[in-house]
Amino acid sequence: EPEVTQTPSHQVTQMGQEVILRCVPISNHLYFYWYRQILGQKVEFLVSFYNNEISEKSEIFDDQFSVERPDGSNFTLKIRSTKLEDSAMYFCASNRVPGANVLTFGAGSRLTVL
Amino acid sequence: KQEVTQIPAALSVPEGENLVLNCSFTDSAIYNLQWFRQDPGKGLTSLLLIQSSQREQTSGRLNASLDKSSGRSTLYIAASQPGDSATYLCAVDRNDYKLSFGAGTTVTVRA
Numbered sequence: 001e002p003e004v005t006q007t008p009s010h011q012v013t014q015m016g017q018e019v020i021l022r023c024v025p026i027s028n029h030l031y032f033y034w035y036r037q038i039l040g041q042k043v044e045f046l047v048s049f050y051n052n053e054i055s056e057k058s059e060i061f062d063d064q065f066s067v068e069r070p071d072g073s074n075f076t077l078k079i080r081s082t083k084l085e086d087s088a089m090y091f092c093a094s095n096r097v098p099g100a101n102v103l104t105f106g107a108g109s110r111l112t113v114l
Numbered sequence: 115k116q117e118v119t120q121i122p123a124a125l126s127v128p129e130g131e132n133l134v135l136n137c138s139f140t141d142s143a144i145y146n147l148q149w150f151r152q153d154p155g156k157g158l159t160s161l162l163l164i165q166s167s168q169r170e171q172t173s174g175r176l177n178a179s180l181d182k183s184s185g186r187s188t189l190y191i192a193a194s195q196p197g198d199s200a201t202y203l204c205a206v207d208r209n210d211y212k213l214s215f216g217a218g219t220t221v222t223v224r225a
Contacts, residue, residue, distance in 0.1 A: 031211070043203065048211035056211040091157060098211055102148060107157040
């Protein structure tokens with residue numbers, strides 16, 4: 001069964017450092033998303049991406065965050081200057097048609113900011 | 115703003131018992147509702163997707179109902195097994211490219 005693949009599975013970084021989280025969505029999917037889950041809290045929407053531009057973003061997704069689809073397969077989330085409160089599990093997800101199809105999530109990238 | 119609530123927060127049952135997990139949402143103008151399973155430290159696995167026009171959806175031992183007008187969905191798991199132990203999340207889609215999640219119900223099935 002097709003999967004959404006995320007790397008790294010775990011990253012530890014110092015506060016203020018830049019971090020890039022990578023995702024390979026399912027190949028025939030057109031819509032891509034980042035969600036995050038702070039330990040013990042709800043899964044929260046960050047951003048959706050379609051046709052090489054952001055469709056929707058939450059208040060969390062401020063200027064410190066950016067997304068990119070640098071080639072035909074990868075989808076990345078960059079955090080420019082990490083803060084302690086950015087420590088969370090970050091999930092990438094994709095689907096073909098929003099609303100009509102299930103959203104398929106990756107296994108997540110755990111980010112720890114020290 | 116859509117608020118999604120799941121009750122109970124945790125549930126422990128003996129093997130073989132049926133499970134009933136509840137989800138409520140404040141804005142009934144939804145496009146669909148999805149139930150997910152999350153194992154500790156892992157990603158989210160989609161279990162069932164119910165479109166707003168549907169009343170229920172079934173997959174094996176799982177059955178999910180949706181009452182959009184009252185803002186409720188229920189996930190039933192028949193004849194529970196220890197392998198069903200996980201956190202179950204519901205998420206609501208308002209067709210605005212984002213899901214709103216509940217906090218989840220953590221299920222423990224005792225052998």
